[in-house]
Amino acid sequence: MAKQYHRSLELFEHAVSIIPGGSQTLSKRPQMFAHGAYPVYLTHGRGAHVWDVDGNEYIDFVMALGPINLGYAYPRVNDAIREQLERGIVMSLLHPLEVDVAELLIETIPCAEMVRFLKSGAEAMSACVRLARAYTGREIVVHCGYHGWHDTFAATANRIGVPRILRDLIRSFPYNDADALARIMRECGNNVACIAIEPRMPPEGDFLHRVRQIADEYGAVLVFDEIVTGFRLALNGSQGFHNVTPDLTAFAKGIANGMPLAAVVGRREIMKLAVDAVITTTYGGETLSLAAAKATILELKERNVFQHTWRLGEMLQRGLVNVARQAGLDAHAVGYPPIGAVEFRIEDKQLHYDAWTLFLQEMAERGVLLRRGGVNFICYSHTEEDIQRTIEAAREAFSIIADGITKGKIRALLRTKKMNFEQCPLPPLQR
Numbered sequence: 001m002a003k004q005y006h007r008s009l010e011l012f013e014h015a016v017s018i019i020p021g022g023s024q025t026l027s028k029r030p031q032m033f034a035h036g037a038y039p040v041y042l043t044h045g046r047g048a049h050v051w052d053v054d055g056n057e058y059i060d061f062v063m064a065l066g067p068i069n070l071g072y073a074y075p076r077v078n079d080a081i082r083e084q085l086e087r088g089i090v091m092s093l094l095h096p097l098e099v100d101v102a103e104l105l106i107e108t109i110p111c112a113e114m115v116r117f118l119k120s121g122a123e124a125m126s127a128c129v130r131l132a133r134a135y136t137g138r139e140i141v142v143h144c145g146y147h148g149w150h151d152t153f154a155a156t157a158n159r160i161g162v163p164r165i166l167r168d169l170i171r172s173f174p175y176n177d178a179d180a181l182a183r184i185m186r187e188c189g190n191n192v193a194c195i196a197i198e199p200r201m202p203p204e205g206d207f208l209h210r211v212r213q214i215a216d217e218y219g220a221v222l223v224f225d226e227i228v229t230g231f232r233l234a235l236n237g238s239q240g241f242h243n244v245t246p247d248l249t250a251f252a253k254g255i256a257n258g259m260p261l262a263a264v265v266g267r268r269e270i271m272k273l274a275v276d277a278v279i280t281t282t283y284g285g286e287t288l289s290l291a292a293a294k295a296t297i298l299e300l301k302e303r304n305v306f307q308h309t310w311r312l313g314e315m316l317q318r319g320l321v322n323v324a325r326q327a328g329l330d331a332h333a334v335g336y337p338p339i340g341a342v343e344f345r346i347e348d349k350q351l352h353y354d355a356w357t358l359f360l361q362e363m364a365e366r367g368v369l370l371r372r373g374g375v376n377f378i379c380y381s382h383t384e385e386d387i388q389r390t391i392e393a394a395r396e397a398f399s400i401i402a403d404g405i406t407k408g409k410i411r412a413l414l415r416t417k418k419m420n421f422e423q424c425p426l427p428p429l430q431r
Contacts, residue, residue, distance in 0.1 A: 002415060003365055007053040008040035027065055032372055037361040037415040039369075045072030047381035050369065058369045059386045061316075063377035066339075069231055069254040069309075070299060071381025077257045080295035081288050090286045097290035104297045105265055108236055110245045111224075114271035116264045117284040121227035121252035122148025124262040125196065127279045128248045131264070132194035132221035134273045140191045142171045142184055145198025147225050147250075175201055178210035189218035194248075196223040199238040200375075201335055208244040215247075221270065222246040227253055227262075228375065232309075232339050235300055259292035299380075306338070309378040312387050313337025316378065319391035327398035338378045341371075346405075354410045355401050361416060362400055366393035 012030060016022040023029040030040045039052035048071055050060045063069070070077060084097075102115035118124050125147040133139055147153045155166035171188070173180040175197075185192065195215045199208060215222040224246040229238040231254035239245055248266035255261050264271070264279075274280075299305070317333040320342040324331030330345040346352040356372050363370055368390050370376055404410040 002037070003054075003056050005037070005039055005052070005054055005056075009036070011053065012040045025065070027371075027374065034357045034360040034364065034414075034416045036417040038364045047071045047073075048379055048383070048386055056367070058364065058367050059382075059390055060369045061376040061378070061390070062369050062371055063379055064258060066228055066232070066253040066375065066377055067256070067258045068377070069379050070257045070296060070305070071379050072258075074257055074299075074381070076299050077259075077292050077295045080291040081259070084287050084291040087287070089288055090283060095285050095287050095290070097287055097294060098285050101290050101293050101297070104294065105251075105263060108297065108301075109249065109251075109265055110236055110239050111247065111249055111267065112265035113268040114266065114274075116271065116274050116279055117290070118262040118264065118279075118281055119260050119283055119286075120148070120262050121225075121250060122150045123281075124227070124250035124252055124264050125223075125225055126150045126152060127264045127274070128196065128221075128223045128250050128266075129194060130277050130279060131248060131266070131270050131273055132223065134277045135221060135270045136193045136219065138191050138193040138220075139169050140171065140188055141169060141194055141196060142173065142181065142192050142220070143196040144173050144175050144181075145196075145200065145225055147196060147198065147227075176204045176207050178207055178214065181211060181214055185214055185218050185220075189220070192218060192220045194221040194223050196225060198225040198228065199242065199244075200228050200339065203242065208242050212244050212246075221248060224249045226251050228339060231255055231296070231300060232377070233336055234306055255296065256289050256293040257296040259289040261286075261289035261293050303380070305380045308380055309338040309382075310336075312382050312384065313340055313378040315384070315387050316340075316376075316390060317342060319387065320394050323391060323395040324398045326395070327402040329398055329402055335375065339375045341374065341376055343373070351405070351410060354414065355405065357416055358401055358404065358410055358413055359394075359397050361414065362397035363390075363393055366396065368393050 012022050021029055039056060041053045042050045043053055044051055048060055049057055051057050105115050106112045118127060129141055129152050141152060151162050151166055152170065154162045155170050156172050171184045173184055195211060197211060212222055224239055226237045226249050230251040234241040247270060248264060250264055252262035255263060314337040317337055317340050321331050321333050324344055331342055334341045334343050346355055360370060360372060404413050
């Protein structure tokens with residue numbers, strides 16, 4: 001008997017009347033998954049498993065879109081939060097945790113000489129842009145990747161509500177295309193405040209080193225968006241992993257194992273401008289998130305977290321690709337194993353969309369939550385058993401997909417609300 005999602009669907013039906021889009025987060029909307037045959041609301045998580053409002057249990061690889069890198073309700077982090085909760089959440093003056101966590105980041109991250117705490121990745125990237133403009137006296141931003149919803153970066157997609165004038169202040173280039181970046185810089189490099197890049201995918205050759213060289217050539221600030229890669233690829237981030245040191249870096253997500261915290265770190269002469277640039281927030285010293293960050297970073301330092309997540313990530317990617325190919329699908333692994341994905345090539349866009357929907361539906365039916373076209377995250381609490389169960393579930397799901405494609409009945413196999421791919425566009429490098 002198929003899993004039931006009655007309570008989830010009832011809640012969402014009400015939510016759309018009181019919450020824009022029914023969800024506070026674009027990437028969590030049910031339309032991003034398999035709406036009607038996939039849970040919408042979760043009640044709790046423990047380790048690498050979550051439970052929905054209808055009582056179903058799942059192995060989770062969505063991991064709250066990335067913040068959960070140790071595991072849900074992770075004991076050391078929860079204990080730190082409880083202890084601090086008894087002492088107060090946010091204070092009238094500064095709190096020592098602001099210094100403690102800043103010192104930890106400076107010890108850990110290659111570019112970090114000073115630290116400013118914020119609350120979201122988009123906020124941190126906007127702060128990086130303001131700092132770069134203050135430091136250089138220039139205004140144009142050249143970027144690669146997805147950096148959140150704020151106006152500076154939303155201008156590239158012509159979002160409603162974003163002033164048109166901002167489109168003249170931003171340029172985009174593709175990942176792994178240093179020549180495209182060089183062309184943009186030849187055109188307007190003397191007016192470029194910063195080059196912002198999300199180093200989430202493996203670079204081809206010396207791509208990241210060339211980006212660093214081009215930034216230096218034109219006197220632009222190099223900004224790494226490590227919102228996804230930070231505390232995921234390595235303790236010292238993508239910059240340590242690739243041995244390329246930016247001038248500024250934005251962190252969020254995995255910095256505090258789920259608590260809302262972001263950080264901008266970087267060179268002292270740039271960071272000190274945060275005072276006159278008025279980069280400030282009431283909740284920058286919020287203590288529960290800082291306590292969680294301290295516990296998280298210390299746990300990452302003291303345990304073999306990254307060895308574990310890389311090993312299980314490689315096992316998952318290899319296993320999913322193998323069972324997909326055994327079913328006759330053209331599948332390949334994408335990205336680094338701890339933050340990777342598996343994609344299957346289907347030329348017809350609607351068929352590709354429906355096949356992904358069917359895959360998510362059948363994996364949820366077998367107790368596994370994955371993402372459509374986005375990163376799947378390995379956390380420290382995932383086990384080999386979780387990975388093996390996921391691979392076996394995928395074996396069955398891919399077999400159903402392959403049979404559906406062969407017989408031309410993919411849509412007939414869907415228990416979801418029928419949608420066209422145009423109704424649910426995915427943002428680039430979706431988080």
